[in-house]
Amino acid sequence: MDGNALLNALERGNLVHAFLDVFIDEPISQECPYWSNPNVTVTPHIAAISFPQQVVDIFAENYLRWRDGFQLQNLIDFERGY
Known part of the structure; x- marks a missing residue:
């Protein structure tokens, strides 16, 4: 997954919201921009x-x-x- 491309698509309005469940490196850091982006929801592996x-x-x-x-x-x- 290209995190920068995802965030750019959200910023441009190409995507309305992203629900993310699995990451290459876990846990994701507290500095990860997903946490502070109102258009991103990070879930605790509940998608399965x-x-x-x-x-x-x-x-x-x-x-x-x-x-x-x-x-x-x-x-x-x-x-x-x-």
């Missing part, structure tokens, strides 16, 4: 279809971690937006 068994397995693992006092996995950082 979730399969019930995967969700149950992740929930069960995190429940056991929570019960036993360990840090949860796959947390969303609401301050960062994903």
Whole structure:
């Protein structure tokens, strides 16, 4: 993906909005212009279809971690937006 071309297209009005879910380098830095651009939404890898068994397995693992006092996995950082 050419990030500069995307931002230029948004600035020119060729695109109205971009929803971005996956990046070459993750996590993207706090200085990344996507965070401050009102026409860009960064999502926490939620664009894929979730399969019930995967969700149950992740929930069960995190429940056991929570019960036993360990840090949860796959947390969303609401301050960062994903």
